[in-house]
Amino acid sequence: MNAVSVGDSVVVYGPWGCGTCHACSQGRENYCPRAARLGIMPPGLGRPGALAEYLLVDSERHVVPIGDLDPVKTVPLTDAGLTPYHAIKRSMSKLEPGSVAVVIGAGGLGHVGIQLLRLMSAATVVALDIREESRELALRSGAHHALPSDSKAVGLVRELTDGAGADVVFDFVGAQVTLDLAAQMAGLDSHINIIGIGGGSLPVSFDSLPYGTRVSTSYWGTRSELIELVELAKQGAIDVHVERYELEEGPEVYKRMEAGKIQGRAVLVPAQRS
Numbered sequence: 001m002n003a004v005s006v007g008d009s010v011v012v013y014g015p016w017g018c019g020t021c022h023a024c025s026q027g028r029e030n031y032c033p034r035a036a037r038l039g040i041m042p043p044g045l046g047r048p049g050a051l052a053e054y055l056l057v058d059s060e061r062h063v064v065p066i067g068d069l070d071p072v073k074t075v076p077l078t079d080a081g082l083t084p085y086h087a088i089k090r091s092m093s094k095l096e097p098g099s100v101a102v103v104i105g106a107g108g109l110g111h112v113g114i115q116l117l118r119l120m121s122a123a124t125v126v127a128l129d130i131r132e133e134s135r136e137l138a139l140r141s142g143a144h145h146a147l148p149s150d151s152k153a154v155g156l157v158r159e160l161t162d163g164a165g166a167d168v169v170f171d172f173v174g175a176q177v178t179l180d181l182a183a184q185m186a187g188l189d190s191h192i193n194i195i196g197i198g199g200g201s202l203p204v205s206f207d208s209l210p211y212g213t214r215v216s217t218s219y220w221g222t223r224s225e226l227i228e229l230v231e232l233a234k235q236g237a238i239d240v241h242v243e244r245y246e247l248e249e250g251p252e253v254y255k256r257m258e259a260g261k262i263q264g265r266a267v268l269v270p271a272q273r274s
């Protein structure tokens, strides 16, 4: 029996692995050590992706049925939801009641990350973003505080934590300026998660960061985590802020994204065929 039938709405799991190695057998295809060697490329990252009327998927295991959920509101979960969900799960041991989590960048991924942090933990959530509209989106998404990500942010986070600094910093930007902020506001025995691919670097040595700081990168998410996210969406627990466009508007949407004018996630929708 197939898990999906013709006509079903599905979302596509993106980070394809070989499907048979130890990591893949745990659903951790995002960390498949054989994918590069076998030339496996995710859709949209080296092979044709979803900016088309049809998307070829190599295996049934790479689709997750979404039932009656609105495909436009649900499709961003495959990245904008899965990436923060995976990063947060890796830091759950630090997200205890009374802890402080800082989210740098309240854009497509960050605003979902804030919702997930509120859903999955009792941590105080502080959002940092240079854009005022994104700070407003952060507050609507459940952040307790939303601050401009400038030089004053470090002092404000220290103030909020009685000098201790953040327990977990999620950097959804990853630029030099935001990684510097992350390093300056991290507390003792904290986690710094580098998620954004902004090209910055964070020097790590014994005394370059507070003692016990764990710095890690985090790539996309696992297959089982996407299934869990779809379950959360079915429960109405996640509300992705979506701007909807026609497929033909794609080039213009990319320009708007580059100019920082997209709120949340832009979704391009192909014309419906009758």
Ligand SMILES: [Zn+2]
Binding pocket: 017, 018, 019, 020, 021, 022, 023, 024, 029, 032, 033, 034, 035
């Ligand atoms: Zn594998």
